[in-house]
Amino acid sequence: MRRTDPSAKVSSGGGANKLRKGLWSPEEDDKLINYMLSNGQGCWSEVARSAGLQRCGKSCRLRWINYLRPDLKRGAFSPQEEELIVHLHSILGNRWSQIAARLPGRTDNEIKNFWNSTIKKRLKNLSSTPDTMSMQEQCMLPMYMDLPSTSSNSSFQSKVLNHATTGNSLAMLEHGLDVFGATGYINPASRATEITINGDGFCGENEMSGSVDYVPPLESIGEKNRKTEHTVDVWNSNNTFNVISSSNSRDNVSKSENIGNAAVGDFWIGEELQVGEWDFEDLLKDVSSFPFLDFQS
């Protein structure tokens, strides 16, 4: 843990308006905590002024949200949290605030740091040792590694690789997954050949196999630039990807369009799946059932 810097920089500016930057001192923390506990959150620039802090409101907000908030859960991420982060990231991509919203007591910054410093590296390492990874990791792996070049459809594979290399889910909608999500995550409790579409209100026709996790439109209310055309990549039981196109409603996925496929290669060992290998399975199978979800926010 970094120690507080008693000589935090003071930003250049006019006379009395000098604002401190850098690490927060314990005294500053005390001021902010005391003010917030007695007055609650208001306009952050006003908080900074009223609390007697030579900080910009933005800095106060960040400090409070990421470090001083009393409901924060400090300490290492549990394996369950880690699993959930990986799964949510596979669905939501780098939408850290939305991932954090599903992990009580954790901040977006914390999750982002954890992802960049730990999970990313772990997944990278795992990609070179597929025989030692957990079931969940096996299922997630294809999203983060390059695929073998055995696809008969190179453009489709390019698209898949683009997803993988950008860290976005294979299942991210091509033009903005802001209404619902889908992922190639496969339920380890199921045999690969038995996986079927699931998700609230999504895809009435089980004409394609695969696994689709519905993610509630947590941020979709009031969202701008909502796209009306969606494309979803889905793992199917033949170790290929399906691409499902929908018109404009998650309740009306009208067709399944298998525009290409990409073999997932030797690291896919779905036939060796064991039921009950990890307890978090039911939770991850359908994120929408997670009790912490706030669909209305």
Add this chain to the structure above:
DNA sequence: AAAAGTGCCAACCGCCACCCT
């Protein structure tokens, strides 16, 4: 023991959207 390398994470930065005037 010291230098170099690496990991971790708090905090900053820039951008964008929203609200108000």
Add this chain to the structure above:
DNA sequence: AAGGGTGGCGGTTGGCACTTT
């Protein structure tokens, strides 16, 4: 409609702590 203030977000950086050489 335009512009300023503010909040929120994701990407990035800087520096401390730890590990390796």
